Amino acid sequence: MPKAPSRLPKAPSRLPDAPSSTPKPSSLPKPSSLPKPSSGRPPTLEDVAARAGVSRALVSIVIRGVPGASEATRQRVLGVAEELGYRPDGRARLLAAGRSRLIGVTLALDDPFHSDVAEGIYAAAESCGYQVVLSAVTERRRPQRAVETLLDYRCEAAILLGPLVARQALQELAQRLPVVVIGQPSNAPAADVVRVSDADGIGLALDHLVGLGHRLIAHVDGGRSAGAAQRRAAFRAEHRRHGLPGQPRVLAGGPGEEDGAAAARQLIEDGLPSAVLAYNDACAVGLLDMFLRLGVPVPGQVSVMGYDDSPVGRLSYRGLSTVSQDGHQLASLAVQRLVSRLAGSAPANRELLLRPALVLRASTAEPAGGRP
Amino acid sequence: MPKAPSRLPKAPSRLPDAPSSTPKPSSLPKPSSLPKPSSGRPPTLEDVAARAGVSRALVSIVIRGVPGASEATRQRVLGVAEELGYRPDGRARLLAAGRSRLIGVTLALDDPFHSDVAEGIYAAAESCGYQVVLSAVTERRRPQRAVETLLDYRCEAAILLGPLVARQALQELAQRLPVVVIGQPSNAPAADVVRVSDADGIGLALDHLVGLGHRLIAHVDGGRSAGAAQRRAAFRAEHRRHGLPGQPRVLAGGPGEEDGAAAARQLIEDGLPSAVLAYNDACAVGLLDMFLRLGVPVPGQVSVMGYDDSPVGRLSYRGLSTVSQDGHQLASLAVQRLVSRLAGSAPANRELLLRPALVLRASTAEPAGGRP
DNA sequence: CCACCGGCCTAGAGCGCTCTAGAATACTCT
DNA sequence: AGAGTATTCTAGAGCGCTCTAGGCCGGTGG
Numbered sequence: 001m002p003k004a005p006s007r008l009p010k011a012p013s014r015l016p017d018a019p020s021s022t023p024k025p026s027s028l029p030k031p032s033s034l035p036k037p038s039s040g041r042p043p044t045l046e047d048v049a050a051r052a053g054v055s056r057a058l059v060s061i062v063i064r065g066v067p068g069a070s071e072a073t074r075q076r077v078l079g080v081a082e083e084l085g086y087r088p089d090g091r092a093r094l095l096a097a098g099r100s101r102l103i104g105v106t107l108a109l110d111d112p113f114h115s116d117v118a119e120g121i122y123a124a125a126e127s128c129g130y131q132v133v134l135s136a137v138t139e140r141r142r143p144q145r146a147v148e149t150l151l152d153y154r155c156e157a158a159i160l161l162g163p164l165v166a167r168q169a170l171q172e173l174a175q176r177l178p179v180v181v182i183g184q185p186s187n188a189p190a191a192d193v194v195r196v197s198d199a200d201g202i203g204l205a206l207d208h209l210v211g212l213g214h215r216l217i218a219h220v221d222g223g224r225s226a227g228a229a230q231r232r233a234a235f236r237a238e239h240r241r242h243g244l245p246g247q248p249r250v251l252a253g254g255p256g257e258e259d260g261a262a263a264a265r266q267l268i269e270d271g272l273p274s275a276v277l278a279y280n281d282a283c284a285v286g287l288l289d290m291f292l293r294l295g296v297p298v299p300g301q302v303s304v305m306g307y308d309d310s311p312v313g314r315l316s317y318r319g320l321s322t323v324s325q326d327g328h329q330l331a332s333l334a335v336q337r338l339v340s341r342l343a344g345s346a347p348a349n350r351e352l353l354l355r356p357a358l359v360l361r362a363s364t365a366e367p368a369g370g371r372p
Numbered sequence: 373m374p375k376a377p378s379r380l381p382k383a384p385s386r387l388p389d390a391p392s393s394t395p396k397p398s399s400l401p402k403p404s405s406l407p408k409p410s411s412g413r414p415p416t417l418e419d420v421a422a423r424a425g426v427s428r429a430l431v432s433i434v435i436r437g438v439p440g441a442s443e444a445t446r447q448r449v450l451g452v453a454e455e456l457g458y459r460p461d462g463r464a465r466l467l468a469a470g471r472s473r474l475i476g477v478t479l480a481l482d483d484p485f486h487s488d489v490a491e492g493i494y495a496a497a498e499s500c501g502y503q504v505v506l507s508a509v510t511e512r513r514r515p516q517r518a519v520e521t522l523l524d525y526r527c528e529a530a531i532l533l534g535p536l537v538a539r540q541a542l543q544e545l546a547q548r549l550p551v552v553v554i555g556q557p558s559n560a561p562a563a564d565v566v567r568v569s570d571a572d573g574i575g576l577a578l579d580h581l582v583g584l585g586h587r588l589i590a591h592v593d594g595g596r597s598a599g600a601a602q603r604r605a606a607f608r609a610e611h612r613r614h615g616l617p618g619q620p621r622v623l624a625g626g627p628g629e630e631d632g633a634a635a636a637r638q639l640i641e642d643g644l645p646s647a648v649l650a651y652n653d654a655c656a657v658g659l660l661d662m663f664l665r666l667g668v669p670v671p672g673q674v675s676v677m678g679y680d681d682s683p684v685g686r687l688s689y690r691g692l693s694t695v696s697q698d699g700h701q702l703a704s705l706a707v708q709r710l711v712s713r714l715a716g717s718a719p720a721n722r723e724l725l726l727r728p729a730l731v732l733r734a735s736t737a738e739p740a741g742g743r744p
Numbered sequence: 745c746c747a748c749c750g751g752c753c754t755a756g757a758g759c760g761c762t763c764t765a766g767a768a769t770a771c772t773c774t
Numbered sequence: 775a776g777a778g779t780a781t782t783c784t785a786g787a788g789c790g791c792t793c794t795a796g797g798c799c800g801g802t803g804g
Contacts, residue, residue, distance in 0.1 A: 042526075042548070044760055055784045060762060070782060090524040091463040091472070092760035095789045100463070109479075109487035110683070118481055119510040131521070134506040138491040149503070152462045154414075176414075261689045290689060292664055311482070317633045317662060416790055427754045432792060442752065464790035467759045 043084040052080040063088055090131070094154065101130050103338060104150030106143060107161040109136045112310040113327060114161050117182060120331025121159060128339050130156075137162035144169055151176070157338040159331075160191075164226065178341035180334040183325075184226040185351070192341070193351040194334045196325040198227055201356035202234035203241075205277050205305050205323050208358055210242050212366045214275040214303065217244060220253035220263040220287065222279030228255075231279060231307070253279050260286020268294055272302055274367040281306035281313035284320055288363065299365035309359050319362030329354065415456040424452040435460060462503070466526065473502050475710060476522030478515060479533040481508050484682040485699060486533050489554060492703025493531060500711050502528075509534035516541055523548070529710040531703075532563075536598065550713035552706040555697075556598040557723070564713070565723040566706045568697040570599055573728035574606035577649050577677050577695050580730055582614050584738050586647040586675065589616060592625035592635040592659065594651030600627075603651060603679070621645060625655050629684075632658020640666055644674055646739040653678035653685035656692055660735065671737035681731050691734030701726065 045063070049056045054077065061068045062077040063086075069077070080086075094100040103125050107114040118134065125132045133153050135146040143165040150158055157178040164170070167187045173179055174190030181193050209217055219235040222228030232250055239248035251266055253259040260283035267276065268291075278284035284306030291298050298304050306313045306322035313320030333352055340347065417435070421428045426449065433440045434449040435458075441449070452458075466472040475497050479486040490506065497504045505525050507518040515537040522530055529550040537545070539559045545551055546562030553565050581589055591607040594600030604622060611620035623638055625631040632655035639648065640663075650656035656678030663670050670676050678685045678694035685692030705724055712719065 046760075056761080057763080057785080058783060061783085064762085068782070073782080087520075087523055089467075089526055089760050091467050091526060092789090093762075095461075095463045095467055095759090095791085096761040096763080098762080098789065107481075109481065109490055110484055112482055115481035115508075115510070118508060119512060122508065122510065122513055134508060136487075136490060136494065136506060138487070138494065140491060141494055148459075151459060152503075154461055154463060256687075257684075258687050258689070261687065286687075289661065289664075292661075293689065312629075315628075315630050315633065315658075317630070317665065418790075428791080429755080429793080430753060433753090436792085440752070445752085461790050464759090465792075467761085467789090468791040468793080470759065470792080 042089075043086045044089070045086075048077065048081050048084055048086050051084065052077045100154045100156050102133055102153060102155045103130050103335065104133050104135060104147075104153060104155030104158040105161060106135050106137055106146040106150065106158070108163065109138060112312070113183075113308050113325070116310075116327035117161055117331045120328035121335060123328070124332035124335035128335060130335070130339070147173055156342055159334050159338070178338050180337055182330055182334055185230065189350075191350075192334075192337055192347070194330055194337065194354070195227075195351070196330065196354045196356045198230035199234040199237070200353075201307060201323040201325070202231055202277070203238050204356060204358050205307070206235070206238040206242060208321075208360070209275045209277070209303060209305065209364065210244070212275075212303070212364060214273075214367050215244055216249075216273040217275045217277060218249040218251060218267065218273040220251045220260060220276060220278045220283055222283070223252060223254040223259070225255040225279065228279055235277065249273060253283050255280055255282060257282050257286035257289065259283050260288075261290040263287060264290035264294070264296075267302075268296060272296065274301075275303040275305070275364070277305045277307075279307060281308045281310040281320060281322055284322070284363075285312050285318065288318060288320065299363055301368055303364040303367070305364055313361075321361045321364040322359050324357045324359045326354070326357070414461075415458045416461070417458075420449065420453050420456055420458050423456065424449045472526045472528050474505055474525060474527045475502050475707065476505050476507060476519075476525060476527030476530040477533060478507050478509055478518040478522065478530070480535065481510060484684070485555075485680050485697070488682075488699035489533055489703045492700035493707060495700070496704040496707035500707060502707070502711070519545060528714055531706050531710070550710050552709055554702055554706055557602065561722075563722075564706075564709055564719070566702055566709065566726070567599075567723070568702065568726045568728045570602035571606040571609070572725075573679060573695040573697070574603055574649070575610050576728060576730050577679070578607070578610040578614060580693075580732070581647045581649070581675065581677065581736065582616070584647075584675070584736065586645075586739050587616055588621075588645040589647045589649060590621040590623060590639065590645040592623045592632060592648060592650045592655055594655065595624060595626040595631070597627040597651065600651055607649065625651050627652055627654060629654050629658035629661065631655050632660075633662040635659060636662035636666070636668075639674075640668060644668065646673075647675040647677070647736070649677045649679075651679060653680045653682040653692060653694055656694070656735075657684050657690065660690060660692065671735055673740055675736040675739070677736055685733075693733045693736040694731050696729045696731045698726070698729070 045056050045059050049059045052059065054073065058069060058073065059077055062074050063081065094102065105118060105121055107118055122132050133150065133155065135149045137143045137146045143162050146162060147165055155177065158173065160179060160181045161183065164184065170186060171188040171190055174188055179191040181191050183195050185195065186193050206217065219232065221232045235250065236248045251263045253263050260278055264287045267273065276287055278287055284304050287304050288298055291302060296302055304320070306320045309322045309324035313322050337347060337352065417428050417431050421431045424431065426445065430441055430445065431449055434446050435453065466474065477490060477493055479490055494504050505522065505527065507521045509515045509518045515534050518534060519537055519541070527549065530545065532551060532553045533555065536556065542558060543560035543562055546560055551563040553563050555567050557567065558565050578589065591604065593604045607622065608620045623635045625635050632650055636659045639645065648659055650659055656676050659676050660670055663674060668674055676692070678692045681694045681696035685694050709719060709724065
């Protein structure tokens with residue numbers, strides 16, 4: 001017998017102080033739930049097998065739910081597993097299986113749209129038997145770092161939601177594993193893209209505004225944010241297509257409320273259009289707020305449209321009209337695509353373009369003077 | 373010789389691969405970065421060992437940066453590793469090491485405060501040689517599920533940021549591994565808590581308002597949200613302490629802007645106080661917005677204070693006065709505590725209480741009639 | 745000369761799991 | 775009956791890594 005003991009001491013080492021703070025933490029109702037609390041480490045397949053009197057392999061079969069065990073044994077093993085509080089060790093599992101069934105996701109923690117998509121990814125991945133590991137991109141944690149973490153976890157595939165990694169790095173990543181970029185076109189030929197057509201979205205928005213009778217429509221863009229360039233270009237194109245007067249009016253904006261607020265000031269100063277289409281909802285809310293503050297009635301004098309249908313605009317009292325991108329659908333499509341890539345099939349088109357939908361609330365109406 | 377010392381060298385073990393990843397992980401322009409792309413799977417220790425003509429163990433030693441290899445070999449092995457694009461397999465590593473050096477974090481994706489803390493956790497953990505794995509709590513993904521995922525990853529410790537798991541579950545969890553709950557008192561005796569004192573924060577806020585001359589101060593609470601009960605109670609206590617007239621006025625609110633907006637309506641209907649202290653910034657922004665919409669000047673007629681110092685209130689044009697909780701500090705304290713727990717030491721006090729700070733902006737001022 | 749170092753390195757046994765072979769038993773089918 | 779075919783189960787070889795024990799060196803000191 002080797003000397004395993006050297007391993008053990010670590011875990012139980014904190015036990016001693018628990019009692020010190022509480023007399024006797026016997027709050028566990030069913031003592032059966034922790035039948036082997038003594039052994040510092042969690043129960044393994046081996047433990048379950050021993051207790052159930054079967055082989056490790058059989059337990060593995062039962063736990064994984066694959067065929068190969070009789071109903072009776074299955075029940076018995078499951079019973080023992082539960083009794084011991086057994087939970088498979090993901091790491092070992094992945095190691096042994098040779099594949100991880102892990103989908104890595106990079107995202108920005110503070111973007112509501114990302115949260116929405118992430119939730120969708122969890123749901124979609126789990127229903128395909130995949131797990132999800134999140135890696136956050138923050139101010140101090142560069143996208144590159146987030147991606148490396150994903151690699152260290154040996155993800156089989158990745159979904160990139162965060163601010164883009166550099167083209168070069170993305171291309172390298174995509175050569176190692178299937179990658180789907182959500183929400184923005186990618187310049188790396190090896191990566192798949194699932195996104196909602198910005199051209200369609202902007203088109204829908206302009207159709208709506210023009211349909212209401214607006215002719216003087218400005219766009220507050222997203223600066224260098226994801227998709228901003230596309231939306232800006234689409235705005236210009238739609239502006240032309242609808243035969244609106246003059247040059248398309250595009251103001252420098254950004255992805256935050258403050259950007260919208262600044263643009264509102266600018267608009268008031270330079271002359272109000274009858275409608276404003278913002279880069280995203282936060283930006284639109286900034287416009288809304290500043291207009292409100294400065295006494296410009298919305299939609300009385302100016303109509304405002306957002307983009308993304310994020311929670312900030314959904315608030316009933318704000319009633320922001322917007323263009324909705326179905327985050328859950330994006331997510332599930334992205335996952336599907338990854339799964340089929342992993343299965344070896346190569347989708348015909350690298351880019352999947354979804355159609356957005358209009359969400360009309362109270363921030364848009366006919367222009368002040370009524371329909372011309 | 374027993375075994376203890378063998379464990380120590382671990383700490384520096386992250387150092388070695390930090391350099392390896394920082395210098396040129398990203399934009400390897402040299403084709404040498406993909407010398408064996410053909411092999412399909414990523415290179416292993418074995419591959420590096422073979423190529424370098426040494427044993428697996430030696431490579432392991434070098435990669436981990438522990439003593440036991442000559443400088444010459446070290447350089448050579450490092451060279452080969454880089455050439456092959458070797459990255460250690462986290463799963464195998466942790467499996468073999470018997471410990472994961474993983475800190476699990478549950479959080480809500482849509483809470484700006486959580487993002488802030490998460491960022492701090494990343495920073496703090498990485499500087500201690502720990503990795504972080506995030507598990508999101510969403511509408512469809514219950515806290516319990518998030519925690520289970522963490523367990524499956526065999527985290528050594530957990531930080532709970534999300535909506536609370538049930539007392540019972542928390543207690544059980546905390547008995548299995550060190551747990552720190554951030555931001556709210558916990559009723560599970562086994563879990564540590566790191567939080568900012570709500571009593572102090574509310575105290576600071578009331579001191580400020582009373583100092584300005586306010587006497588009629590209402591509180592819009594957070595309903596059943598984290599910390600809401602504490603803040604409510606603190607408000608009542610401070611109200612008494614300052615000898616303010618009448619019963620403390622507490623309105624039912626919630627954690628969202630819509631809750632604040634609803635409360636604003638209510639306040640206008642029932643009679644305005646001279647100042648309102650909201651449960652959090654989002655709620656305060658809702659108040660701000662609705663007051664603005666309904667023509668109640670802030671801070672002209674009513675002063676409004678938030679709590680949390682989240683980005684929504686920071687916007688210059690909103691200028692929300694608030695109480696700041698230092699997320700990064702909370703994070704780093706939580707990590708420190710976890711690390712020392714893992715090292716076997718038991719901190720004297722289970723709860724670490726920080727002091728909040730006042731952030732004064734433009735939403736608070738002397739009451740309408742001036743100082744009484 | 746033989747211990748007896750200490751520095752560098754390797755062999756080999758796991759970590760907890762999956763998976764391929766194949767053994768053992770039970771159930772057809774001619 | 776004997777062969778064929780399931781069905782249920784087990785042995786054992788890894789997955790990529792860490793870590794203990796020990797081997798092999800050249801250099802000291804008795």
